[in-house]
Amino acid sequence: MTLNPAHTALWPAPHASGAVDATVHVPGSKSVTNRALVLAALASEPGWLRRPLRSRDTLLMAGALRAMGVGIEEGVDPYGSGETWRVIPAALHGPATVDVGNAGTVMRFLPPVAALADGPVRFDGDPRSYERPLNGVIDALRVLGARIDDDGRGALPLTVHGSGGLDGGPVSIDASSSSQFVSALLLSAPRFNQGVEVRHTGATLPSLPHIRMTVDMLRAVGAQVDTPESGGEPGVWRVTPGALLGRDLTVEPDLSNAQPFLAAALVTGGTVVVPDWPARTTQPGDRLREIFIEMGGSCTLTERGLTFTGSGAVHGIDVDLGEVGELTPGIAAVAALADSPSTLRGVAHLRLHETDRLAALTKEINELGGDVTETADGLHIRPRRLHGGVFHTYDDHRMATAGAVIGLAVEGVEIENVATTAKTLPDFPDLWTGMLGD
Numbered sequence: 001m002t003l004n005p006a007h008t009a010l011w012p013a014p015h016a017s018g019a020v021d022a023t024v025h026v027p028g029s030k031s032v033t034n035r036a037l038v039l040a041a042l043a044s045e046p047g048w049l050r051r052p053l054r055s056r057d058t059l060l061m062a063g064a065l066r067a068m069g070v071g072i073e074e075g076v077d078p079y080g081s082g083e084t085w086r087v088i089p090a091a092l093h094g095p096a097t098v099d100v101g102n103a104g105t106v107m108r109f110l111p112p113v114a115a116l117a118d119g120p121v122r123f124d125g126d127p128r129s130y131e132r133p134l135n136g137v138i139d140a141l142r143v144l145g146a147r148i149d150d151d152g153r154g155a156l157p158l159t160v161h162g163s164g165g166l167d168g169g170p171v172s173i174d175a176s177s178s179s180q181f182v183s184a185l186l187l188s189a190p191r192f193n194q195g196v197e198v199r200h201t202g203a204t205l206p207s208l209p210h211i212r213m214t215v216d217m218l219r220a221v222g223a224q225v226d227t228p229e230s231g232g233e234p235g236v237w238r239v240t241p242g243a244l245l246g247r248d249l250t251v252e253p254d255l256s257n258a259q260p261f262l263a264a265a266l267v268t269g270g271t272v273v274v275p276d277w278p279a280r281t282t283q284p285g286d287r288l289r290e291i292f293i294e295m296g297g298s299c300t301l302t303e304r305g306l307t308f309t310g311s312g313a314v315h316g317i318d319v320d321l322g323e324v325g326e327l328t329p330g331i332a333a334v335a336a337l338a339d340s341p342s343t344l345r346g347v348a349h350l351r352l353h354e355t356d357r358l359a360a361l362t363k364e365i366n367e368l369g370g371d372v373t374e375t376a377d378g379l380h381i382r383p384r385r386l387h388g389g390v391f392h393t394y395d396d397h398r399m400a401t402a403g404a405v406i407g408l409a410v411e412g413v414e415i416e417n418v419a420t421t422a423k424t425l426p427d428f429p430d431l432w433t434g435m436l437g438d
């Protein structure tokens with residue numbers, strides 16, 4: 001076996017010589033881009049995405065929809081709003097093959113779309129994608145009328161034998177391992193004959209803001225959705241069948257990808273401005289305005305964007321991150337540099353993300369001299385004086401950006417496979433050195 005040099009290469013994480021002072025234009029949200037692509041593909045007329053994220057996860061989503069017959073024309077808006085994709089819906093069909101990579105959004109959101117296609121759609125992906133839970137989607141689709149061939153593990157690889165439509169109706173699922181099970185069923189449901197009623201039966205439900213994002217985006221394209229928050233039963237979402245509109249949507253910056261840059265301001269006592277930070281959003285990254293303030297920063301949100309400033313002091317935090325799990329690696333990195341211990345709770349499901357993030361953060365921070373222990377549902381982090389060394393990333397974009405944050409404060413940190421940031425932020429190394437003025 002030959003090793004891919006990109007995966008073994010070490011990237012010397014830049015050490016900050018002083019307080020950062022930068023404006024960072026953060027590319028579009030992965031979660032918004034991939035939902036918008038699915039909804040536009042299922043609409044009854046063409047739609048546009050402005051400033052979509054162009055990264056591995058979103059290109060996989062676009063490629064998969066194209067394989068099922070959808071037209072996606074990539075272009076640049078002549079009037080200056082940047083990259084624009086035109087999505088032209090079509091009758092969905094197999095045979096098709098979908099490479100999900102290791103994108104949760106692709107592996108979960110597309111099997112319901114494939115059930116609406118006419119013909120077989122084969123799903124495969126990176127080795128890690130075989131280990132990520134998909135049972136909630138597979139079992140639910142079978143209840144709703146789909147035929148699926150899998151190997152019985154409730155995971156990839158699998159083939160959805162689409163018959164050009166799906167009955168839909170009521171279904172119960174345990175989405176405690178991923179909110180994406182709920183989002184997946186809701187996104188395609190306007191096209192199911194009876195819509196859907198999804199009832200979550202598990203004890204916990206992670207990443208609620210991402211389910212709200214699904215509901216908001218469905219409503220924005222004309223779907224009727226009843227939710228627990230709109231007076232419905234707790235743990236139950238209903239989508240009425242109906243045609244979806246083609247819309248012109250400008251994608252917000254990815255606030256979870258803004259995290260390492262805000263963290264840079266926090267740990268160096270500097271200032272980072274993120275233009276176009278939305279005044280109102282369902283993105284979980286918006287919670288950083290509270291969390292990083294509690295950890296020592298301050299911020300103002302104006303028409304210019306978010307201005308985040310570190311005070312020079314970094315404090316530990318005791319916080320439940322269940323709703324905003326994808327922020328955990330970046331918060332753990334800051335916590336390792338703080339002046340007091342931290343407890344991060346509510347994120348047991350991170351063991352099933354891109355990698356086992358709780359194990360990976362514990363091992364990598366401890367190998368730099370840290371003192372992190374795993375708990376049943378999170379991490380306990382006692383800050384120690386850290387030293388340089390290799391920070392392994394396990395093909396996890398957020399491990400790479402977390403390591404870069406530590407590298408700002410600790411000399412001699414080298415990130416293995418920084419190229420893995422291409423999953424959601426291919427420009428990361430350039431944006432990072434640009435922020436530091438190199």
Ligand SMILES: O=C(O)C1=C[C@@H](OP(=O)(O)O)[C@@H](O)[C@H](O)C1
Pocket residue numbers: 030031032104105177178179180183206207210325326349
């Ligand atoms: O729906 C989405 O866009 C996402 C939902 C969350 O997944 P989980 O609920 O599986 O954590 C989040 O962690 C992921 O990065 C994106």
Ligand SMILES: C=C(OP(=O)(O)O)C(=O)O
Pocket residue numbers: 102103104105326353354398424
């Ligand atoms: C968990 C994540 O991604 P995915 O969409 O692959 O689940 C993430 O981006 O942190």
